[in-house]
Amino acid sequence: xxxxxxxxxxxxxxxxxxxxxxxxxxSNHLYFYWYRQILGQKVEFLVSFYxxxxxxxxxxxxxxxxxxxxxxxxFTLKIRSTKLEDSAMYFCASNQRGDQPQHFGDGTRLxxx
Amino acid sequence: QKEVExxxxxxxVPEGAIASLNCTYSDRGSQSFFWYRQYSGKSxxxxxxxxxxxxxxxxxxxxxxxxxSQYVSLLIRDSQPSDSATYLCAVKRLTGGGNKLTxxxxxxxxxEL
Numbered sequence: 001x002x003x004x005x006x007x008x009x010x011x012x013x014x015x016x017x018x019x020x021x022x023x024x025x026x027s028n029h030l031y032f033y034w035y036r037q038i039l040g041q042k043v044e045f046l047v048s049f050y051x052x053x054x055x056x057x058x059x060x061x062x063x064x065x066x067x068x069x070x071x072x073x074x075f076t077l078k079i080r081s082t083k084l085e086d087s088a089m090y091f092c093a094s095n096q097r098g099d100q101p102q103h104f105g106d107g108t109r110l111x112x113x
Numbered sequence: 114q115k116e117v118e119x120x121x122x123x124x125x126v127p128e129g130a131i132a133s134l135n136c137t138y139s140d141r142g143s144q145s146f147f148w149y150r151q152y153s154g155k156s157x158x159x160x161x162x163x164x165x166x167x168x169x170x171x172x173x174x175x176x177x178x179x180x181x182s183q184y185v186s187l188l189i190r191d192s193q194p195s196d197s198a199t200y201l202c203a204v205k206r207l208t209g210g211g212n213k214l215t216x217x218x219x220x221x222x223x224x225e226l
Contacts, residue, residue, distance in 0.1 A: 041218070044216070091157070101159045
């Protein structure tokens with residue numbers, strides 16, 4: 001069964017550094033998403049992306065964050081000038097149509113020191 | 114008022130019993146409803162989706178939706194120890210271009226031998 005793949009599985013970064021989290025959505029999917037989950041808390045929406053544009057973003061997704069689809073397969077989340085509170089699991093998800101269930105990748109655990 | 118509410122649990126049921134997980138939501142514009150299972154340290158895994166009032170069955174799982182009461186539930190029949198996980202209720206609005214999912218905090222289910 002096709003899967004959403006995310007790399008790296010674990011990223012450790014010094015505070016203030018930039019990180020790029022990578023995702024390869026399922027190949028025929030057109031809608032892409034990033035969510036995060038701080039340890040012990042609920043899954044929170046960050047941003048949705050369709051047709052090379054951001055469709056919706058949450059209050060969390062401020063100027064520190066950006067997304068990009070640099071080629072036909074990858075979907076990236078960039079966090080500039082990381083803060084301690086950015087430490088979380090970051091999940092990429094995708095679906096073929098917006099009303100269909102979203103399928104999640106295994107996540108990237110981001111640890112900011 | 115929280116957008117999506119779930120009892121955090123833990124909900125303990127004996128092996129072979131029926132587990133009943135409940136979720137209420139505040140946004141009457143919600144259109145689509147999903148149950149995800151999340152094992153500790155892992156990503157959300159889709160269990161069921163439901164879009165219209167009534168029951169939807171898939172194997173040992175039954176989702177129930179009552180839009181008038183803003184209530185969605187998940188029944189797990191013949192519960193197995195492998196069902197022990199956190200069950201996340203997620204809701205999507207009818208309108209809005211982003212298709213974002215709003216998650217509850219999850220209910221921890223423990224199936225005891």
